[in-house]
Amino acid sequence: MDPTELGSFYSALCCVRCSGRGGGAAAPAAPVVPADPTDPDSPWACLDCGAPYPPGREAEVLGRLEEAMAPPPAQQQQQQEEEEEVSARCERLLHTFSGLVHPNHRLMIDLQSRLAEAYGSGEEGVGPRMEEMTRPMLQRKVQVCHQVRRDRKCFTW
Numbered sequence: 001m002d003p004t005e006l007g008s009f010y011s012a013l014c015c016v017r018c019s020g021r022g023g024g025a026a027a028p029a030a031p032v033v034p035a036d037p038t039d040p041d042s043p044w045a046c047l048d049c050g051a052p053y054p055p056g057r058e059a060e061v062l063g064r065l066e067e068a069m070a071p072p073p074a075q076q077q078q079q080q081e082e083e084e085e086v087s088a089r090c091e092r093l094l095h096t097f098s099g100l101v102h103p104n105h106r107l108m109i110d111l112q113s114r115l116a117e118a119y120g121s122g123e124e125g126v127g128p129r130m131e132e133m134t135r136p137m138l139q140r141k142v143q144v145c146h147q148v149r150r151d152r153k154c155f156t157w
């Protein structure tokens, strides 16, 4: 099987060694993929620089991301004085994991798609209404929509 999953990088992580080198945050992420995606024990390595990824690290990184994406337990939610809006939470997680997980990873696409829906939703605890959105927020919504567009349609406005 093609380790790039036909160039989708749906399961790819991000090489911390060579991603963003020379171009800052805007430089394309170097994908880290398993040599054989059908083999769960296959070693992972960077497609660009060939650096091997520590065994088991991909499961740990993705486990942390999945845990962070899960809704907090109701009890914990009550304890928080001010609940973080979905849009703010998605932005925070995308920022935190952007250097670790490839932007095309299914979880990152999921986060971007949630973010695109949250911006302009106007629902309490989710995101601002369209007319409350600042210009950078609007540009961000358009940006994430473009990124998830090939995955699913999110232009609902």
Ligand SMILES: [Zn+2]
Binding pocket: 015, 016, 017, 018, 019, 030, 046, 047, 048, 049, 050, 051
């Ligand atoms: Zn690399």
